[in-house]
Amino acid sequence: MAVNLVEDVVVINTRKMKKLILILIFFIPVVLFSQDDEKEFKKRVLENVEVELLSSFYTQDGDNASITGGIGSENLQDVAGNISIAIPLNDDDIFTLNGTISAYTSASSSNLNPFYKQGSSNNDDDDDDDDDKAAARSGASSGQGNSGQTIGTPWSASSGASKQDVWASGTIGYSHSSDSRNTTFDTHLSFSNEFDYTSFGAGAGLSKQFNQKNTEIGLKANIYVDFWRPQYPTEIKTFIKNNGNLNADFFNGVDILDQNGLAIDKQSANAWNPTTSYYINNNGRNTYSASLSFSQILSKNIQISFFSDFVLQKGQLANPMQRVYFADKANFYIGKASDIPNYTNRKNQGVFQLADAYEQLPESRLKIPVGTRLHFYINEYLVFKTYYRYYRDDWSLQSHTIDVELPIKISQKFTLYPNYRYYTQTAAKYFAPYEQHISSEKFYTSDFDLSQYNANQIGIGIKYTDVFTKKKIWKFGLKNMSLDYNYYKRNTGLYANIVSLGAKFIIE
Numbered sequence: 001m002a003v004n005l006v007e008d009v010v011v012i013n014t015r016k017m018k019k020l021i022l023i024l025i026f027f028i029p030v031v032l033f034s035q036d037d038e039k040e041f042k043k044r045v046l047e048n049v050e051v052e053l054l055s056s057f058y059t060q061d062g063d064n065a066s067i068t069g070g071i072g073s074e075n076l077q078d079v080a081g082n083i084s085i086a087i088p089l090n091d092d093d094i095f096t097l098n099g100t101i102s103a104y105t106s107a108s109s110s111n112l113n114p115f116y117k118q119g120s121s122n123n124d125d126d127d128d129d130d131d132d133k134a135a136a137r138s139g140a141s142s143g144q145g146n147s148g149q150t151i152g153t154p155w156s157a158s159s160g161a162s163k164q165d166v167w168a169s170g171t172i173g174y175s176h177s178s179d180s181r182n183t184t185f186d187t188h189l190s191f192s193n194e195f196d197y198t199s200f201g202a203g204a205g206l207s208k209q210f211n212q213k214n215t216e217i218g219l220k221a222n223i224y225v226d227f228w229r230p231q232y233p234t235e236i237k238t239f240i241k242n243n244g245n246l247n248a249d250f251f252n253g254v255d256i257l258d259q260n261g262l263a264i265d266k267q268s269a270n271a272w273n274p275t276t277s278y279y280i281n282n283n284g285r286n287t288y289s290a291s292l293s294f295s296q297i298l299s300k301n302i303q304i305s306f307f308s309d310f311v312l313q314k315g316q317l318a319n320p321m322q323r324v325y326f327a328d329k330a331n332f333y334i335g336k337a338s339d340i341p342n343y344t345n346r347k348n349q350g351v352f353q354l355a356d357a358y359e360q361l362p363e364s365r366l367k368i369p370v371g372t373r374l375h376f377y378i379n380e381y382l383v384f385k386t387y388y389r390y391y392r393d394d395w396s397l398q399s400h401t402i403d404v405e406l407p408i409k410i411s412q413k414f415t416l417y418p419n420y421r422y423y424t425q426t427a428a429k430y431f432a433p434y435e436q437h438i439s440s441e442k443f444y445t446s447d448f449d450l451s452q453y454n455a456n457q458i459g460i461g462i463k464y465t466d467v468f469t470k471k472k473i474w475k476f477g478l479k480n481m482s483l484d485y486n487y488y489k490r491n492t493g494l495y496a497n498i499v500s501l502g503a504k505f506i507i508e
Contacts, residue, residue: 042091042092042179042180042181043091043181044088044091045088045091045092045093045094045175045177045181046086046088046094047088047506048088048506048507048508049085049086049087049088049506049507050085050086050479050504050505050506050507051083051084051085051086051476051504051505051506051507052082052083052084052085052086052502052503052504052505053081053082053083053502053503053504053505054081054082054083054084054500054501054502055079055080055081055082055500055501055502056078056079056080056498056499056500056501057077057078057079057498057499057500058076058077058078058079058080058496058497058498059076059077059078059496059497060074060075060076060488060494060495060496060497061073061074061075061076061494061495062074062448062490062492062493062494062495063346063492063493063494064433064448064451064492064493064494065107065108065111065154066108066319066322066359066445066446066447066448066449067108067109067111067112067233067321067322067323068108068111068114068154068323069154069322069323069324069325069353069355069434069435069446070325070433070434070446070447070448071154071343071344071433071434072107072108072111072154072155073107073108073154073155073156073157073346074107074108074494075106075107075108075157076104076105076106076107076108077104077105078102078103078104078105079102079103079104080100080101080102080103081100081101081102082098082099082100083097083098083099084096084097084098085097085098092176092177092178092179093174093175093176093177094174094175095172095173095174096171096172096173096174096175096188097170097171097172097173098170098171098172098173099168099169099170099171100167100168100169100170101166101167101168102166102167102168103164103165103166103167104164104165104166104167105157105164106157106164106165107156107157109165109321110157110158110164111152111154111157111158111352112158112231112232112233112234112321113158113233113234114152114153114154114158114234114352115150115151115152115158115234115250115254115334115352116150116151116152116158117148117149117150117151118148118149118150118151118350149335149336150254150334150335151334151335151336151350151351151352152334152335152350152351152352153335153339153348153349153350153351153352154348154352154353155345155346155348155349156349165194165195166194167192167193167194168192168193168194169190169191169192169193170190170191170192171188171189171190171191171201172188172189172190173186173187173188173189174186174187174188175187181209182208182209182210182213183206183207183208183209184205184206184207185204185205185206186204186205186206187202187203187204187205188201188202188203188204189201189202190202190203190224195229195231196228196229196230196231196321197226197227197228197229198226198227198229199224199225199226199227200224200225200226201222201223201224201225202222202223203220203221203222203223204220204221205218205219205220205221206218206219206220207219214296214297215294215295215296215297216293216294216295216296217292217293217294217295218291218292218293218294218295219290219291219292219293220289220290220291220293221289221290221291222287222288222289222290223286223287223288224286224287225284225286226284226285226286226287226315227283227284228280228283228284228285228316229283230279230280230283230316230320231320231321232279232320232321232358233321233323233355233358234250235251235274235334235354235355236274236276236277236355236358238250238251239274239277240277240278240279244273244277246266246267246271246272247266251266254334255334256271256272256332256333256334256354257332257333257334257335257337257340257351258330258331258332258333259330259331259340261333261337261338261340262337264332270330271332272330272332272354274354274355274356274357275326275329275356275357275439276320276357276358276360280316280318280320282315282316282363283316284315284316285313285314285315285316285317286313286314286315287311287312287313287314288311288312288313289309289310289311289312290309290310291307291308291309291310292307292308292309293305293306293307293308294306294307300377301376301377301378302374302375302376302377303374303375304372304373304374304375305372305373305374306370306371306372307370307371307372307373308368308369308370308371309367309368309369309370310366310367310368311366311367311368311369312364312365312366312367313364313365313366313367314363314364315363316363317361317362317363317364317365318358318359318360318361318445319358319359319447320358320359321358321359322358322359322445322446322447323355323356323357323358323359323446324355324356324357324358324359324360324437324444324445324446325353325355325356325434325435325437325446326356326357326435326437326438326439327435327436327437327438328438328439328440329356329439331353332353332354333351333352333353333354334351334352334354335350335351335352336350336351337351338350339351344434356439357439357444359444359445359446359447360442360443360444360445361430361443361445362395362430362443364394365393365394365395366393366394367391367392367393368391368392368393369389369390369391369392370389370390371387371388371389371390371401372387372388373385373386373387374386380409381408381409382406382407382408382409383406383407384404384406385404385405385406385407386402386403386404386405387401387402387403387404387405388400388401388402388403389401391425393428395428395429395430395450396426396427396428396429397425397426397427397428397450398425398426399423399424399425399426400423400424400425401421401422401423402421402422402423403419403420403421403422404419404420404421405417405418405419406418406419413464413465413466414462414463414464414465415462415463415465416460416461416462417460417461417462417463418458418459418460419458419459419460419461419486420456420457420458420459421456421457421458422454422455422456422457423454423455423456423457424453424454424455425452425453426452427450427451427452428445428450428451430443430444430445430450431445431446431447431448431450431451432444432445432446433446433448433451434446448492448494451492453490453491453492454490454491455488455489455490455491456488456489457486457487457488457489458486458487459484459485459486459487459498460484460485461482461483461484461485462482462483463480463481463482463483464480464481464482465479465480466478466479466480467479469506469508473505475507475508476505476506476507477505477506477507477508478503478504478505479504479505479506480503480504481501481502481503481504482500482501482502482503483499483500483501483502484498484499484500484501484502485497485498485499486498
């Protein structure tokens with residue numbers, strides 16, 4: 001759900017990486033704090049408890065759903081809420097809590113099981129992990145006592161359990177500033193969970209200011225350990241469970257059609273037979289990252305910064321939910337023969353193609369982005385902010401991001417900030433659209449997040465700021481409030497609208 005998802009890694013010695021990160025977390029702060037012996041007047045880093053609330057609504061649509069093999073509806077709606085609480089422990093230390101809940105409805109993920117009996121409901125049960133129940137939901141578990149034809153389509157949402165889900169995450173953090181406020185150390189632990197994965201994370205950061213606070217260097221390191229609960233397309237999952245028996249579970253009593261719309265002999269040697277007819281044997285994925293940043297005030301009007309990241313991912317990087325179709329394999333369908341000629345467009349509302357395979361990708365990926373920011377203070381009413389990032393990885397994907405924001409102070413307390421973002425990327429070497437892979441390939445995906453595309457995003461926001469927090473709600477003083485809208489569009493056809501509302505309060 002998010003837009004522009006690009007991930008993963010090259011195999012290296014992970015024990016050495018873990019040792020390096022532990023050194024960064026535990027030893028570098030000791031050295032730098034011991035060297036920070038400047039004694040200045042000490043002001044509290046944070047005077048009061050601060051609470052920040054953020055809510056957002058996101059909606060998208062497009063024609064290249066990855067779960068249905070690179071074609072199909074990408075319709076999705078997401079409502080999210082976030083709360084961040086910063087608590088001063090003393091003059092130097094801050095404890096933070098952050099929690100996010102995101103509830104979404106997705107036409108694409110609902111089509112893990114797209115099949116249902118025409119004229120009946122296909123959401124009688126909410127357990128997609130039980131094939132027998134899924135079969136009953138489709139009205140095809142026994143082939144008896146049911147009326148209507150079993151159909152499906154990649155162009156509308158099924159109403160199975162995977163149509164909607166809740167993603168939740170939480171982070172606890174701690175930061176310490178030196179007496180001179182020139183050195184800051186922070187660390188955090190995180191947790192997130194969704195229906196098909198759970199993630200644990202830990203990280204630390206260190207920043208050092210010098211040259212009369214005109215120069216700053218920052219270093220961060222993070223580790224994320226993820227555990228998959230793999231989900232599979234219903235037809236592949238049923239095939240594996242029943243050792244290729246095409247007359248068992250939801251296949252029982254259901255015709256499988258060839259490209260000409262004719263029912264096949266399910267026991268023939270040429271019947272539908274997916275390439276990936278097995279479960280994945282690696283349910284883990286680890287991510288290691290290290291970041292370096294440098295910021296310099298060039299004059300009273302100009303600040304520039306540079307940053308670079310090193311991200312290494314290892315483990316199960318392919319998503320078995322995502323179907324793939326091969327150009328050199330025969331096509332097989334369940335549903336209405338009359339809709340087969342219109343399979344790749346929205347006119348098709350009655351037939352679904354059985355997957356040839358699910359996504360296969362390497363178990364390592366190395367990602368290296370580098371970038372720069374430039375802020376130019378024009379006058380008290382106008383600031384010009386720019387951002388550029390170059391990214392590449394060992395999957396042959398490269399990208400460029402350019403972002404421009406123009407905050408305009410329209411009054412003492414209100415700021416308007418129009419913004420524009422341009423993004424372009426090449427395709428990963430393992431990507432090909434629907435039915436353009438061949439079955440002899442070792443790795444393959446039809447996920448358009450890994451395709452070649454350009455994207456434009458334009459938005460506008462307005463922010464209210466009151467540094468004296470004169471507006472109060474009970475014991476909460478309103479420090480700022482913001483409202484943002486952004487429109488996003490790819491040249492592949494995907495488009496999205498994002499609205500967010502945020503507010504920060506001080507507890508006095």
